[in-house]
Amino acid sequence: MYLPSLAQLALGSRLKSLSDHFYAAVDEVYRTCGAGVESRWFPVLRFLWENGETTVSDVAQAIGQTHSAVSQLADKLVDAGLVCRKKDAQDGRRSLLALTEKGRTDLSALGPIWVAVRRGIVKSLGEEGLEALLNALAATEAAVQERSVVDAMLAEHAIVTKAALEVVPYEPALKDHFYRLNAQWLQRHFRIEDVDREMLGDPERYVLAPGGAIFFARLAGEVIGTCALLQEAPRVYELSKMGVDETFRGMGAGRVLLAAAIAEFHRRGGKELFLESNSRLKTALRMYEQAGFVLQPSVRAGSHYERADVYMIYQPEQRQRAQAAAVRS
Amino acid sequence: MYLPSLAQLALGSRLKSLSDHFYAAVDEVYRTCGAGVESRWFPVLRFLWENGETTVSDVAQAIGQTHSAVSQLADKLVDAGLVCRKKDAQDGRRSLLALTEKGRTDLSALGPIWVAVRRGIVKSLGEEGLEALLNALAATEAAVQERSVVDAMLAEHAIVTKAALEVVPYEPALKDHFYRLNAQWLQRHFRIEDVDREMLGDPERYVLAPGGAIFFARLAGEVIGTCALLQEAPRVYELSKMGVDETFRGMGAGRVLLAAAIAEFHRRGGKELFLESNSRLKTALRMYEQAGFVLQPSVRAGSHYERADVYMIYQPEQRQRAQAAAVRS
DNA sequence: GCAAATTACGTTAGTGCTTACATAATTGGT
DNA sequence: ACCAATTATGTAAGCACTAACGTAATTTGC
Numbered sequence: 001m002y003l004p005s006l007a008q009l010a011l012g013s014r015l016k017s018l019s020d021h022f023y024a025a026v027d028e029v030y031r032t033c034g035a036g037v038e039s040r041w042f043p044v045l046r047f048l049w050e051n052g053e054t055t056v057s058d059v060a061q062a063i064g065q066t067h068s069a070v071s072q073l074a075d076k077l078v079d080a081g082l083v084c085r086k087k088d089a090q091d092g093r094r095s096l097l098a099l100t101e102k103g104r105t106d107l108s109a110l111g112p113i114w115v116a117v118r119r120g121i122v123k124s125l126g127e128e129g130l131e132a133l134l135n136a137l138a139a140t141e142a143a144v145q146e147r148s149v150v151d152a153m154l155a156e157h158a159i160v161t162k163a164a165l166e167v168v169p170y171e172p173a174l175k176d177h178f179y180r181l182n183a184q185w186l187q188r189h190f191r192i193e194d195v196d197r198e199m200l201g202d203p204e205r206y207v208l209a210p211g212g213a214i215f216f217a218r219l220a221g222e223v224i225g226t227c228a229l230l231q232e233a234p235r236v237y238e239l240s241k242m243g244v245d246e247t248f249r250g251m252g253a254g255r256v257l258l259a260a261a262i263a264e265f266h267r268r269g270g271k272e273l274f275l276e277s278n279s280r281l282k283t284a285l286r287m288y289e290q291a292g293f294v295l296q297p298s299v300r301a302g303s304h305y306e307r308a309d310v311y312m313i314y315q316p317e318q319r320q321r322a323q324a325a326a327v328r329s
Numbered sequence: 330m331y332l333p334s335l336a337q338l339a340l341g342s343r344l345k346s347l348s349d350h351f352y353a354a355v356d357e358v359y360r361t362c363g364a365g366v367e368s369r370w371f372p373v374l375r376f377l378w379e380n381g382e383t384t385v386s387d388v389a390q391a392i393g394q395t396h397s398a399v400s401q402l403a404d405k406l407v408d409a410g411l412v413c414r415k416k417d418a419q420d421g422r423r424s425l426l427a428l429t430e431k432g433r434t435d436l437s438a439l440g441p442i443w444v445a446v447r448r449g450i451v452k453s454l455g456e457e458g459l460e461a462l463l464n465a466l467a468a469t470e471a472a473v474q475e476r477s478v479v480d481a482m483l484a485e486h487a488i489v490t491k492a493a494l495e496v497v498p499y500e501p502a503l504k505d506h507f508y509r510l511n512a513q514w515l516q517r518h519f520r521i522e523d524v525d526r527e528m529l530g531d532p533e534r535y536v537l538a539p540g541g542a543i544f545f546a547r548l549a550g551e552v553i554g555t556c557a558l559l560q561e562a563p564r565v566y567e568l569s570k571m572g573v574d575e576t577f578r579g580m581g582a583g584r585v586l587l588a589a590a591i592a593e594f595h596r597r598g599g600k601e602l603f604l605e606s607n608s609r610l611k612t613a614l615r616m617y618e619q620a621g622f623v624l625q626p627s628v629r630a631g632s633h634y635e636r637a638d639v640y641m642i643y644q645p646e647q648r649q650r651a652q653a654a655a656v657r658s
Numbered sequence: 659g660c661a662a663a664t665t666a667c668g669t670t671a672g673t674g675c676t677t678a679c680a681t682a683a684t685t686g687g688t
Numbered sequence: 689a690c691c692a693a694t695t696a697t698g699t700a701a702g703c704a705c706t707a708a709c710g711t712a713a714t715t716t717g718c
Contacts, residue, residue, distance in 0.1 A: 002376060002391035008450045008459065009443060010392075012355065013372050014466055015348035017393050020675090021473040022341035029482045040704075043342050047331060050517070050575070057666060062331035063339075064346050069705055071668060093666040093713045108579030112489045114338060115551065115576065119489070120482030121337045124472045130337065133465040137343055140462055143453045144350040153358045153449030160441045160448070219444070247447050250378070251440035282381045349705090369674075386696060398675055400698060422683045422696040 005188075009247065026117055033113050036080065036106065044073055045099070048083065049107050053098040055088070071095075082106060163220035165253060167260045170203065170214035177216060177223040178203050181243035188246075189280055190307045199241070203228070212237075215260045217244070217253040224248035227257035229264055232274075237265050239275040239293075239314075242284065254284070258291045262314065273314035276300055278307045285310065292316035355446055362442050365409065365435065373402055374428070377412065378436050382427040384417070400424075411435060485549075492549035494582060496589040499532065499543035506545060506552040507532050510572035517575075518609055519636045528570070532557070541566070544589045546573070546582040553577035556586035558593055561603075566594050568604040568622075568643075571613065583613070587620045591643065602643035605629060607636045614639065621645035 026039035037045065043063040048054060060070040074097055077083035082103035088094035099107065122130055143149055168174075179200040186192045192200075199206040207214055211231035216223050225244035232238045239261055244253045265273050275293060277284060289295070293312035300311040355368035366374065372392040377383060389399040403426055406412035411432035417423035428436065451459055472478055499507075508529040515521045521529075528535040536543055540560035545552050554573035561567045568590055573582045594602050604622060606613060618624070622641040629640040 002372075002393075006372065006375060008447045008463070009375070010372050011450070012348050012351035012368055013392065014470070015344045015351065016675090018466065018469060018473060019341050019344035019348055021478070022344065025473070025479045025482065026341065028479050029486065032483060033486060039341055043331075043335065043339050046335060046338070055666075056668090063342065066706060067667065068669085068707085072705080075668095091666080091714070093711095095667065105579070111577045111580055113486060115489050115548075116482050116486035118337050119485040119549075120478060121340070123485065124477040124481040125469060129465070129468050129472070132461060133469055134337070136458070136462040136465040137347065139458050140347060140454060141343070143458070144347060144354070148453040149351075149449060150354045150357050151449075152453040153354065153445050154361060156448040156452065157358065157362060157442060157445035160444050248440065248444055250437040251444070252437070283379075345705095384696075385698090395676065396697065397677085397699085401674080404698095417696095420684070420696080422681095424697060 005246075029113060029117060029120075033116075035110055035113055037082075037110065041073065041077060041082075044070060044077065044097075045082065045103070045107060048097060048099050049104070053086070053096045055094045055096060059097060070097075077103075160220050165251065165256055166218050167256050168216050168218055170208060170216070172204070174216050174223060175203060178214060178226050178228075178241070181223070181226045181245060182241050184246060185243050185281075189278070193306060195304050207241075213261070213264050214241075215257055215264075217257050219248065219251065219253070222248075224251070225253035225257055227254075227261050229261045235270050236272045237268075237270045237274075239265075239273060239288075249283075254287050255291070258287065262291065265314075274300065275312050275314075276303055276305060276308035277310040277312065279310050285312075288312055289319070292319050294318050294322070358442060358446060358449075362445075364439055364442055366411070366439065370402065370406060370411075373399060373406065373426075374411065374432070374436060377426060377428050378433070382415075382425045384423045384425060388426060399426075406432075489549050494580065494585055495547050496544050496585050497547055499537060499545070501533070503545050503552060504532060507543060507555050507557075507570070510552070510555045510574060511570050513575060514572050514610075518607070522635060524633050536570075542590070542593050543570075544586055544593075546586050548577065548580065548582070551577075553580075554582035554586055556583075556590050558590045564597075564599050565601045566597075566599045566603075568602060568617075578612075583616050584620070587616065591620065594643070603629065604641050604643075605632055605634060605637035606639040606641065608639050614641075617641055618648070621648050623648050623651070 023039045026042075030037055030039065044059055047059055047062050051058075056067050056070050056074065060067040063070070074083060074085065074095075077097075078085060082100060083097055084100050086096045086098065088096050125133060170178075182196070182200050183192060186196060203214055207228050207230060213229045215227050215229075217225035222245075225248065226241065227239070227243075228241035230238040230240050239258070242254065242257060244257075262273070275288060276299075277288070279285070285295075289312075292314055294315045296311040296313055298311065299308060303311075352368045355371075359366055359368065373388055376388055376391050380387075385396050385399050385403065389396040392399070403412060403414065403424075406426075407414060411429060412426055413429050415425045415427065417425050454462060497503075511525070511529050512521060515525060532543055536557050536559060542558045544556050544558075546554035546556075554577065555570065556568070556572075557570035559567040559569050568587075571583065571586060573586075591602070604617060605628075606617070608614070614624075618641075621643055623644045625640040625642055627640065628637060632640075
């Protein structure tokens with residue numbers, strides 16, 4: 001399942017999907033139990049049952065839909081013989097909805113089914129699971145009700161766009177981010193190998209001490225990406241451990257981190273810069289290419305990683321030549 | 330807001346409503362930020378962005394929708410210039426979807442907005458609130474995925490319909506049900522008078538101690554109805570405080586409770602049993618009649634209740650005579 | 659007391675998705 | 689090698705809902 005990995009970003013889709021599942025589930029129960037109703041009728045029917053004669057708008061207001069929706073649904077319920085429409089004597093604009101005798105008896109007969117629905121949900125989600133869901137829903141409904149979500153998003157957008165993307169060198173306070181940001185893509189696409197765990201857990205010892213460097217990208221206070229430059233041998237460096245938080249991709253963090261690492265490589269007078277990666281990481285590979293890395297025909301001899309099936313070397317002149325050739329053709 | 334009060338029973342509607350709210354919120358943000366995309370496109374676009382060229386079915390599978398939905402959405406994305414369709418060379422049936430150059434650059438530009446969306450949701454729901462929501466969603470998705478919800482509901486339905494309706498006498502653990510079940514119909518049709526509140530709040534003192542009895546109807550573990558027998562004077566009893574949970578009406582709970590109370594009246598050697606009620610409670614009155622109560626021409630003198638406008642006495646012989654007369658005519 | 663604004667509702671057109679069906683390409687069993 | 693099943697996709701029809709509009713009734717402001 002892919003959607004859950006998008007977390008907050010696809011809430012609408014996930015909620016919709018769940019909603020459809022529940023409607024379908026209840027409809028199936030109604031059908032197999034021979035009840036002549038549909039799950040989407042429930043809020044209206046139940047409201048009428050509890051409140052007696054009510055206007056269309058009142059129902060709409062109560063169940064959080066438009067009056068049109070209620071009006072159209074009422075048509076169906078009238079067709080099904082469950083509800084009747086009356087004109088309000090006091091106010092000629094109003095149309096009063098009420099259960100018919102048949103509606104009332106049919107709903108009474110639905111009792112056991114509703115009980116089964118309720119208990120079935122409890123059973124399959126668990127007492128606490130259901131409790132948690134209902135609480136979360138109630139809280140979310142409250143937040144959404146007063147537009148606070150939209151406002152918060154727009155406010156954050158102002159903050160984020162105003163904030164500059166900055167690259168900062170390693171400092172001990174950022175140590176955990178080094179692990180977190182790399183674990184994210186490793187777990188998603190591969191698995192964390194022992195050699196990763198060592199280095200990610202103690203970057204000062206395995207990266208900085210041997211003459212390497214680490215950079216972090218920070219945006220509006222959030223650490224959203226990292227990248228390491230490892231010293232493999234005198235004047236030979238490896239670009240590695242590049243990770244950008246999934247939810248912050250596409251903001252150029254990778255590019256600026258890469259640029260910072262390359263600048264550092266030059267600053268230290270390096271003469272060879274390479275990287276190992278995996279062919280699955282398409283976006284990353286494209287970015288490496290654009291930065292001046294050139295794909296080598298074979299894997300680097302004696303790689304540290306199982307997952308390495310791509311070997312690139314930083315050769316900006318050669319890349320420019322290749323690009324020029326592509327344009328000419 | 331009415332829906333939340335329905336808790337589990339209207340999950341579909343509540344989730345749908347929330348889903349729409351989120352879609353609308355994100356769309357509003359996109360619009361005010363001038364992004365040329367719609368919130369519903371997000372899962373597809375994001376998936377293509379992360380995975381490059383993919384088939385329609387793969388996308389559909391990943392985002393949990395039908396291939397038709399993806400196919401139709403792809404049409405729109407092609408119209409918008411964000412996506413292109415290619416035929417797969419290996420497999421002529423397949424239609425490969427991929428971001429166009431424009432699509433890729435547009436999505437890159439969307440980064441800050443996605444960040445804002447994410448952070449906005451965090452801000453307005455709170456760190457823990459969001460965490461709770463996401464966890465609950467994930468758990469629910471898992472449960473729903475494997476049909477366990479439908480199966481559980483059907484299983485419960487079998488249990489509920491097969492379960493015998495049992496009547497049990499009062500015990501302290503059931504005290505709160507006495508209040509709950511009576512408050513339900515009182516609030517619906519009348520209001521809770523002070524005399525009610527006293528008795529419902531402390532049945533041991535006001536019902537049992539003066540020589541009365543209370544019964545509960547239980548179905549598959551759930552307490553769904555109650556009924557009290559009050560001792561008015563030596564050998565004179567009042568039937569009162571009969572309440573059946575609205576969602577369990579029509580299952581015969583009222584009838585068995587009534588029978589239990591009458592049996593208890595006989596067991597105690599009572600010689601007069603009466604009740605006071607209200608003419609609005611049509612179904613209840615019909616039930617009383619069938620059990621042997623006979624409507625009296627006037628209200629009982631010195632009634633405790635404002636709402637009493639019906640006075641009935643338990644006279645089974647007389648009722649039989651009346652019935653016989655009705656048959657003869 | 660009467661026009662203007664508001665309210666209540668129904669209707670229409672449109673959207674996003676589904677199911678059902680149609681079609682073309684591929685795979686598999688014999 | 690060939691016909692039947694399967695797979696991948698597109699298309700059509702339908703459903704639930706919304707937004708937008710129209711109409712009738714009521715309220716408000718002067």
